[in-house]
Amino acid sequence: MSTEIAESTAAAEKLQQRITKKTARVGVLGLGYVGLPLAVEFAHAGFEVVGIDVQQNKVDQFNSGHSYIKDVADSAFRPLVESGKLRATTDFSVIRDLDTIDICVPTPLRKTKDPDMSFVISATEAIAGHIHPGLLVMLESTTYPGTTDELLLPKLQASGLKVGEDFFLCFSPERVDPGNPKFQTANIPKVVGGITPVCTQMGALFYKQALETVVPVSSTRVAEMVKLLENTFRMINIGLVNELALMCDRMKIDVWEVIDAAATKPFGFMPFYPGPGLGGHCIPIDPFYLSWKSKEAGIEARFIELAGYINGRMPEFVVEKIQHALNEATKPVRGSHIHVLGTAYKRDIDDVRESPALDIILLLKRLGARVTFSDPFVRKIQINGTLLEAEDVFPAVENADCVVIITDHTKVDYAGVVQRGKLILDTRNALKGFRSDKIVRL
Ligand code: SAJ
Secondary structure (H helix, E strand, O other), X not given: OOHHHHHHOHHHHHHHHHHHHOOOEEEEEOXXXXXXXXXXXXXXXXXXXXXXXXXXXXXXXXXXXXXXXXXXOHHHHHHHHHOOOEEEEOOHHHHHHOOEEEEOOOOOEOOOXXXXXXXXXXXXXXXXXXXXXXXXXXXXXXXXXXXXXHHXXXXXXXXXXXXXXXXXXXXXXXXXXXXXXXXXXXXXXXXXXXXXXXXXXXXXXXXXXXXXXXXXXXXXXXXXXXXXXXXXXXXXXXXXXXXXXXXXHHHOOOHHHHHHHHOXXXXXXXXXXXXOOOOOOOOOOHXXXXXXXXXXXXXXXXXXXXXXHHHHHHHHHHHHHHHHHHHHOOOOOOOOEXXXXXXXXXXXXXXXXXXXXXXXXXXXXXXXXXXXXXXXXXXXXXXXXXXXXXXXXXXXXXXXXXXXXXOOOOOOOHHHHHHXXXXXXEOOOOOXXXXXXXXXXX
16 A cells, blocks of 8 residues: 555545455546557456447447457457456446546647647546546546646546545556557556656556556656657657658668668667658657647747658658659659559558558649559548549559559568569668669669
């Protein structure tokens, strides 16, 4: 028993008991790529878990024992649902009977690159409507420093309950890396910071029941900033290597060879790789939460803005490379058949959100090209409201005037692509081991 919790209030002591005895009723609000795996981990640890989502179809799939998140196999999911340990609902009033609740809802950007907090606000208001003594609330959605104390706390304290005594409030960044076979929810260290020391301890105690490593920090703002540093670090370093790729292209230097050789340095260097642009729902977006908030604090986040510009320019750069390559073959883009290999935002996943492939296909269509695509994980995509269905790889590769590798999925027969393709632009170094005049690299 931690002394601070024991000396705090009866509500704290009761919650601590329930967490350590695993009788606490756990709630997860938002059943996406973060919420569903988190719900599974706590059910697996022995807690009774209720998932809450506004989408009935997700709740129905969840309660049928089918995991719609690729990183969670049905075999690990179905038994938990069948045993009654895990269930889902669209009914937010269940919060009244919960001891803990994790908010795992999206934090996208508006078109103006301002944070869209609407999902977090509606989740918080739903919780505020059913808050009760002893409830532990944890926000996991990536957001700007200050969200938990400025946005959530006032809404939750409007109930008259006092934070750190009657209820407990923490921020704990999600660190899910979709498709990562080595690191999944249970073995990714979990940072957690509370509004008060007792909140931090309660959050740390909670996560310790199901996750291998917990990293308590002194406040919610520190925890919020940790996540933004992690993802801004990635975004800026990707922007750096993309700019290096632009330089090497002009200087006729193989940027991939440069990075591989630099990566032999055993300290002080971490390889990042150029690509067709920045996809996903985290890396292209999270850093703008930081630059938005730092602007409010009077600091221009120039690194973020510059990296955002460079990463955002990569789709156009890829299209210029295609134009140049076709030009060498005395073919205009207009009327040419261009086949795109891979549309997911990164290898071996099925997610196309913010994928640079979508931008590249749109740009090519605007230039009058006939564009087809294939992707082992993606069957159809929307381009400016028009549905585009995936085609079988080889007939399209054989027929195309130019093949463009946008996503380097592992289970593609690249030897077959090199054999059959007339002209191949490789934006991911997927053809690293191949030598041929028909291959053009980024
Ligand atoms: N990319 C490059 N070059 C690189 C690395 C990535 O162009 O060297 C591109 C990818 O192709 C992709 C985008 O950047 O389009 C994002 O890649 P990512 O590997 O960061 O993938 P995410 O966004 O699915 O996952 C990241 C997590 N990734 C890793 O830590 C490896 C992690 O930063 C977060 O846990 C997660 O975002 C999140 O939820 O914030």
